[in-house]
Amino acid sequence: MTVPPTTAPTEPTSAPGTTGRGSEQTMHVEDRPAVATPAAEKSIRVTVNGTVHERTVSVRRSLVEFLREDLGLTGTHVGCEHGVCGACTVLMDGEPIRACLMFAVQADGAEFTTVEGLAEGDRLHPIQQAFWDHHGLQCGFCTPGILLTTYDFLRDNRGADEAEIREAVSGNLCRCTGYQGIVRSVQAADETWER
Amino acid sequence: MKPAPFDYLAPTTIEETLDVLAEHGDEAKVLAGGQSLVPMLNFRLARPAVLVDINHVAGLDGIEVAADSLTLGAAVRQRALETRLPGQLPRPSAWGLLPEAVGYVGHQQIRARGTLGGSLAHADPAAELPAAVTALGATLCLRSADGQREVGPDEFFEGFFTTCLAPEELLVAIRVPAWPAGTGTSFLEVSRRRGDFAQVAVAAAITVADGRITRAGIALAGVAGGTVHARELEDGLVGQAPAAGTFAELAADYAATLDPPPDVHGPAEYRRALAAHLLERALTEATGRSSAAAA
The missing domain is CATH 3.30.390.50 (CO dehydrogenase flavoprotein, C-terminal domain)
Structure with missing residues (x-):
């Protein structure tokens, strides 16, 4: 994967019913009233896989719902919705986080990488290829989260041993593989990913 | 959407946050890292009318190392205690207990968002950071629109998910005293x-x-x-x-x-x-x- 460009292209069209960041929303600190008015909706601007998106969201829309339903990026999966399973793990400003434990409104200004941002066209990312080659997935539900956790881990670590890899993926539950294939896949990606 | 409806506020200064808390009282809930609060919202165990997001408040995420004390802003991320703090500490230092403890908190993805103050204010009886600040004899700095007070862990932690924080109060900083050589x-x-x-x-x-x-x-x-x-x-x-x-x-x-x-x-x-x-x-x-x- 290439790091998302800092000057990202704006998405070509806005979805119907959305507004850009309206002037009434972009309030400067000095313009704020002493006690601000609570809002039930808010305009946000986020960068996902290098593309800028502007949307108005309900403040109780979770980030993972926003990614899946507003942006159509259904690669990020929703599992437990309380931070335990790790299926919704995405990178926020380069760091893995739980997309079910943030509201979309909190993502304003942030940059995200989801599983859709890993491959380049038809060419799988070396981590994805390693998971394919070494049976790192069965049903695939946990896989997007595990791929992004692995991306962050391997970016910062080389030559990790099995115990370190198991700890690195401990925040992502897989109920199919028993983790054997996952550990092998991470080890393989450690060798094949040029970084 | 799982949580019950709420209104959302994202103040940018401590003073503004305190005004908001004073106005909304126990109808409001402070949102820091959200790693405990958002599950409670999703389960509808918590149904605040107003969420006050303090992630944009300036001056809550400082790490200040002085000779006699370590002062941590309440919104310092748990991950920062693990990655940023150790390099700033004198060696040896009793403050090293904090990075040691935080490694047991959830997973990296949780610590990336979770905050020190959030864990303390949540007061889970099985949580690591309340135990660490209690052992170190830290001071918790609380502010409201009416003023400020400083309390020790024995006063702050009142029991099962309960602290001495009043609805209009905000935990702003945690001050950990230096311990003697040896x-x-x-x-x-x-x-x-x-x-x-x-x-x-x-x-x-x-x-x-x-x-x-x-x-x-x-x-x-x-x-x-x-x-x-x-x-x-x-x-x-x-x-x-x-x-x-x-x-x-x-x-x-x-x-x-x-x-x-x-x-x-x-x-x-x-x-x-x-x-x-x-x-x-x-x-x-x-x-x-x-x-x-x-x-």
């Missing part, structure tokens, strides 16, 4: 799986001077309805020479006084046995490190 620390935990809440966790800071224990700070998580400050054990240790037999006896005696709640993982007796074992190991490790510190 202090060693240890944080140990047993949980069913990596990243789970503690079945039992022990935080210990122990100062040894001239072959005797001169000061001890010890707290436990997971053994009661709230964080436990082991004052009787601290008192029993001061004046003693560090010795394996002494530690085993004092740890066992203290653990016998605990009355942990039984749960699906085991009866109360199991947690008492874990507490005795972890206390003994923590005392040994902390004093071992303190002699290394004094050398």
Whole structure:
């Protein structure tokens, strides 16, 4: 994967019913009233896989719902919705986080990488290829989260041993593989990913 | 959408936050890292009318290392305690207990968002950071629109998910005093799986001077309805020479006084046995490190 460009292209069209960041929303600190008015909706601007998106969201829309339903990026999966399973793990400003434990409104200004941002066209990312080659997935539900956790881990670590890899993926539950294939896949990606 | 409807505010200054809290009182809930609050919202265990997001408030995420104290903003991310803090600490330092403890909090993805102050204000009885700040004798700095006050952990933690924070108050900073030379620390935990809440966790800071224990700070998580400050054990240790037999006896005696709640993982007796074992190991490790510190 290439790091998302800092000057990202704006998405070509806005979805119907959305507004850009309206002037009434972009309030400067000095313009704020002493006690601000609570809002039930808010305009946000986020960068996902290098593309800028502007949307108005309900403040109780979770980030993972926003990614899946507003942006159509259904690669990020929703599992437990309380931070335990790790299926919704995405990178926020380069760091893995739980997309079910943030509201979309909190993502304003942030940059995200989801599983859709890993491959380049038809060419799988070396981590994805390693998971394919070494049976790192069965049903695939946990896989997007595990791929992004692995991306962050391997970016910062080389030559990790099995115990370190198991700890690195401990925040992502897989109920199919028993983790054997996952550990092998991470080890393989450690060798094949040029970084 | 899982949470019940709420209104959202994202103040950018502490003063504005305090005004908002003063206006909305117990209708409002402060949102920091959200790693405990958002699950509670999703389960509708919490239904605040207004969420006050403090992630954009300036001046809440500072790390200030001074000779006599370490001051941490309440919104310092747990991950920062793990990655940014260690490089800024003098070596050896009792403050190293914080990075040690935070490594047991959830998983990296949780620590990336979770905050120090959020964990303290949530006051989960099995949480690691309340035990660590209790052992270190930290001071918690609370502010409201009406003023500010400073409280110790014994006053702050009132029990099961309960603190002394008033609805209009905000935890703004945590000040950890420096401990004397010759202090060693240890944080140990047993949980069913990596990243789970503690079945039992022990935080210990122990100062040894001239072959005797001169000061001890010890707290436990997971053994009661709230964080436990082991004052009787601290008192029993001061004046003693560090010795394996002494530690085993004092740890066992203290653990016998605990009355942990039984749960699906085991009866109360199991947690008492874990507490005795972890206390003994923590005392040994902390004093071992303190002699290394004094050398």
